[in-house]
Amino acid sequence: MxxxxxxxxxxxxxxxxxxxxxxxxxxxxxxxxxxxxxxxxxxxxxxxxxxxxxxxxxxxxxxxxxxxxxxxxxxxxxxxxxxxxxxxxxxxxxxxxxxxxxxxxxxxxxxxxxxxxxxxxxxxxxxxxxxxxxxxxxxxxxxxxxxxxxxxxxxxxxxxxxxxxxxxxxxxxxxxxxxxxxxxxxxxxxxxxxxxxxxxxxxxxxxxxxxxxxxxxxxxxxxxxxxxxxxxxxxxxxxxxxxxxxxPKKPWTLKKILMVVIPVVLVVGGISIALFLGHRSIQNKEKELAECMEDGETYFQNDNYQRAVEEYGEAEELADSLKREEEALLADQYKQVAEQIILADETLAAGEYEKAQELYLTAGEMSQKAGNVGKDYIDSQLERAKDYIAVYDLIALGERKEEYGNLEGAVAAYKEAREKAADIYYSEGKTEALEKQAAAEEAMEKAAMEEAARKKEQEETAAEETEKQQQEEKAALEMENQQKANDQQNAIDLENQGNMLFAQGKYESAITFYQTAQAIYRRLELDELADNLNPKIDAARAGMNAAAQGAATT
Structure with a gap:
């Protein structure tokens, strides 16, 4: 501390x-x-x-x-x-x-x-x-x-x-x-x-x-x-x-003693400076190799794969220069896993979710061969890609339902996609699903308004037709009533003329007028008025007969 x-x-x-x-x-x-x-x-x-x-x-x-x-x-x-x-x-x-x-x-x-x-x-x-x-x-x-x-x-x-x-x-x-x-x-x-x-x-x-x-x-x-x-x-x-x-002060250790003694021995022993520098260069490379491998592991643990690639790439070069084949292969193996993860992440960020899923699966296989480095991250990203695919599958389902005219089904699919995207904190998917849901609901509302307007128009047209028919019927009835009134008045006029002719002793003409008036009354279903003319007709006939007899006697 x-x-x-x-x-x-x-x-x-x-x-x-x-x-x-x-x-x-x-x-x-x-x-x-x-x-x-x-x-x-x-x-x-x-x-x-x-x-x-x-x-x-x-x-x-x-x-x-x-x-x-x-x-x-x-x-x-x-x-x-x-x-x-x-x-x-x-x-x-x-x-x-x-x-x-x-x-x-x-x-x-x-x-x-x-x-x-x-x-x-x-x-x-x-x-x-x-x-x-x-x-x-x-x-x-x-x-x-x-x-x-x-x-x-x-x-x-x-x-x-x-x-x-x-x-x-x-x-x-x-x-x-x-x-x-x-x-x-x-x-x-x-x-x-x-x-x-x-x-x-x-x-x-x-x-x-x-x-x-x-x-x-x-x-x-x-x-x-x-x-x-x-x-x-x-x-x-x-x-x-x-x-x-x-x-804190520490006692002299073997390392410290050697650090003091070795330079003296080297000088006394006449070891060349070139050999010493060469050895120190190797030690520095070995130290740097260990640092790179350690840093790469740390970056892997922190899910910083770009940095891990750089560290393991440098470690591979150092291992090659030191002819450490095993460490060079290990560094290369870790670097390839990190590169595969980066490629999968970039593909996921580009919205190519199915391709990203395949790349994460490959990364998982590579990780398994490399001792499961980065396995937890790969698994979480693979699950994330699956969730993204599920969101877009629901969106695609909603689009198909829209094409078939099933707007209610489309809204339900978009809503489910939006809720799933929200659950996994997938803002882009949530936004797209929300926009499509809103558009589908707007289309539903528009269709409902159009249907209501069409129904209202039909009802108004029917009402107009009914009113028109009623007016026509009313007009026809009024015309019919007027015609009946005219016919009844005509019958009354004929009856009155018959009465005038009867009074003048023109019985045959009176009968003609009475019978014409009676026929009109019958047609107008005024049977009582029609029956009232029978006595007049009978009286006119009696008058005719009386006139005929009188003429015969003279």
């Missing part, structure tokens, strides 16, 4: 200066046995992506997974951050300068590329300082310009190496250096060191009791120059080493 038995006090500031936005970034993590401090400065003009943030997060993430001060690991972390910038497809070419400080609370080591700087200050003097990878630094080294001129030289930001460059960045890694109580180490972007020379930094640190004071005074110094100089984004991280971790 080194951290709790030491005291490192870190503060930082990061401001945009006179720029529209701040594209510097700083982050750090302090773990039980190691701490990592990362600062980066974006060198591109892409406003949509912060290159510095990508770099810092990548290195911190890698360090947290496998904390170490080993040169190989630190170099790989920086290179992976470089690769991450290159992989970004949106926007312009991403570039960044970065500096990293790593400590085990006893020793410190720095890594950098570009012109972001690291300073180690002890007893009011700069003990260590990075050298910018710029044309200006080359001119200083060639003694063509002085250090005082370098801070304002026009080529100070003309870098020949940085993260995100087209080639391979020249990642610089220092040796480990022991820390002492009272040490101060700084991480700076160019916005600080361009405005604040080394002498001023030393003066500020000399007069400061707390790291916050260093930040405040440095910022005040920078801002005083904003009227006469262009102030870039400026970021500064300050760490006061109050107490360095002290290891």
């Amino acid at each position: 080194r951290r709790i038995n030491s005291e490192f006090q870190t503060v930082n500031m990061s401001e945009e200066g006179q720029k529209l936005s701040n594209r510097d970034y700083f982050g750090y993590v302090e773990m039980d046995d190691f701490a990592c401090y990362v600062l980066a400065d974006s060198l591109d003009g892409d406003s949509s992506i912060n290159s510095a943030k990508l770099v810092v997060e990548s290195i911190i993430r890698d360090f947290t997974e496998v904390p170490s001060m080993g040169k190989g690991r630190l170099k790989r972390m920086a290179h992976r951050a470089h690769t991450e910038l290159l992989r970004q497809k949106a926007g312009m070419h991403l570039k960044a300068s970065a500096v990293v400080a790593v400590t085990d609370y006893q020793k410190i080591r720095y890594v950098y590329v570009g012109n972001s700087r690291y300073y180690l200050i002890r007893n009011d003097r700069i003990l260590e300082k990075t050298t910018d990878q710029s044309l200006t630094s080359n001119l200083v080294e060639a003694e063509k310009i002085t250090l005082d001129q370098a801070a304002a030289h026009e080529e100070r930001n003309n870098l020949y190496s940085f993260l995100g460059e087209r080639g391979t960045p020249k990642i610089q890694i220092s040796k480990k250096r022991k820390l002492e109580n009272g040490d101060v180490f700084l991480l700076l972007t160019r916005g600080v060191w361009e405005q604040c020379p080394d002498e001023k930094l030393l003066e500020i640190i000399r007069d400061a009791n707390e790291p916050e004071e260093v930040l405040y005074r440095t910022e005040d110094w920078i801002l005083e120059r904003q009227e006469t100089a262009e102030i870039d984004n400026y970021t500064m991280a300050v760490t006061f080493v109050r107490k360095v971790y002290q290891s």
Whole structure:
């Protein structure tokens, strides 16, 4: 537990200066046995992506997974951050300068590329300082310009190496250096060191009791120059080493004795330096091989298969160079499993679920041959692919039902697909099923409205037809009644004429009118009126007979 038995006090500031936005970034993590401090400065003009943030997060993430001060690991972390910038497809070419400080609370080591700087200050003097990878630094080294001129030289930001460059960045890694109580180490972007020379930094640190004071005074110094100089984004991280971790004293061990004796024996024995260096090179490779295999296993456990591929690939190369066939085969086997998982994951992400299922099945077979590495992840992803397929099978079922006009069945299928997608936290499937369900329900609602409108129209048409028929019947009845009334009046008129003719003694004509009127009454079913004419007809006949007899007697 080194951290709790030491005291490192870190503060930082990061401001945009006179720029529209701040594209510097700083982050750090302090773990039980190691701490990592990362600062980066974006060198591109892409406003949509912060290159510095990508770099810092990548290195911190890698360090947290496998904390170490080993040169190989630190170099790989920086290179992976470089690769991450290159992989970004949106926007312009991403570039960044970065500096990293790593400590085990006893020793410190720095890594950098570009012109972001690291300073180690002890007893009011700069003990260590990075050298910018710029044309200006080359001119200083060639003694063509002085250090005082370098801070304002026009080529100070003309870098020949940085993260995100087209080639391979020249990642610089220092040796480990022991820390002492009272040490101060700084991480700076160019916005600080361009405005604040080394002498001023030393003066500020000399007069400061707390790291916050260093930040405040440095910022005040920078801002005083904003009227006469262009102030870039400026970021500064300050760490006061109050107490360095002290290891419990241990007795001399055989290893320590050998470490002292062996060099003497080698010198006395006259062993050549070349042989010693060759042996040390092999030992370094063996150590790095063990680290790569260990890191690969850690990445496998953390389901970080891209990193596992890189570690096992490097392990395979190291094993080949050491002629360790068994370890080379093992590293290759693990690498192939990781590559198969990556391929299956990419296929799953692309929405090719059945193909992904086949790839996971193959990965499972490969994993079994490799000692079941990654088996739990493969099984979970295989189950995930099956669930995705089930969701889309339900969606496809809903689409078929829609084609057949079974909207209710389609809505039920889409709803089931949506609920299943929600259960497995599959947002894309849930969204698609929800959209199709909504569309089907809308179609159902539209069909129902159309059916209701059609039914209403039919009912209105029927009502209109009924009303029309009723009106026609009414009109016909009125016409019929009018005709009957006219006929009855005609019959009455005929009867009255018959009465007039009867009164005039024109009995035969009277009978004709009576009989015509009687026929009309019969047709109108006015039998009582028709019967009332019988006596008149009989009287008219009697009158005719009487007239005939009278005429006969004369």
